[in-house]
Structures are given as structure tokens and as C-alpha cells.
Amino acid sequence: MNIFEKRGKIIRLLILGIVVSYLSIIFMRVNLNLFYIVASIGLILIVTSLILLIKHWRCPKCNHLLDTRKGQNSDLLFCPHCGEKLR
Numbered sequence: 001m002n003i004f005e006k007r008g009k010i011i012r013l014l015i016l017g018i019v020v021s022y023l024s025i026i027f028m029r030v031n032l033n034l035f036y037i038v039a040s041i042g043l044i045l046i047v048t049s050l051i052l053l054i055k056h057w058r059c060p061k062c063n064h065l066l067d068t069r070k071g072q073n074s075d076l077l078f079c080p081h082c083g084e085k086l087r
């Protein structure tokens with residue numbers, strides 16, 4: 001699995017965390033304890049995915065953190081720090 005596939009999976013995890021956090025609002029009026037549990041799961045998913053993103057979105061050769069340029073990473077072919085081919 002290359003870094004782009006890992007990044008895609010981590011971003012899907014982040015989106016899931018955001019959706020779960022948003023859905024926890026539904027439980028706020030029904031059951032407050034359930035709201036806290038679901039909101040906590042959502043926040044854990046968000047924090048975990050952000051940590052994984054920082055840990056894995058790195059050049060496999062020089063280990064520098066790669067740039068995130070507002071979704072334009074699909075054309076990121078080489079590491080801007082060492083020139084390693086990424087795709």
C-alpha cells in the first residue's frame with residue numbers, strides 16, 4: 001500500500017468520525033448518556049485519524065512531512081524535499 005492509498009483510508013476514517021460526531025446530536029434529546037458515548041467515539045475517530053495522517057503522510061525515503069495543498073496532492077509525483085518518486 002503506497003502513501004496515497006494510506007492517506008485515502010485515513011481521510012475516510014476522518015469523515016466517518018465527523019459523521020458520527022454529527023449524528024451524536026440526534027441522541028442529545030433522546031438519551032444524554034448515549035450522546036456522550038457516540039460523541040466520544042466520533043471525537044476519538046477524528047483525533048486518531050489526524051494523528052495517523054501526520055504519522056503516515058511522509059516521504060518514504062527522507063521522512064519529511066509532505067505538503068497538503070488543498071486537495072492538489074493527486075499531482076504530487078515527487079517529494080519536494082529529496083526528489084524521491086512517490087508514485
Ligand SMILES: [Zn+2]
Pocket residue numbers: 059060061062063064079080081082083084
Ligand atoms: Zn523525501
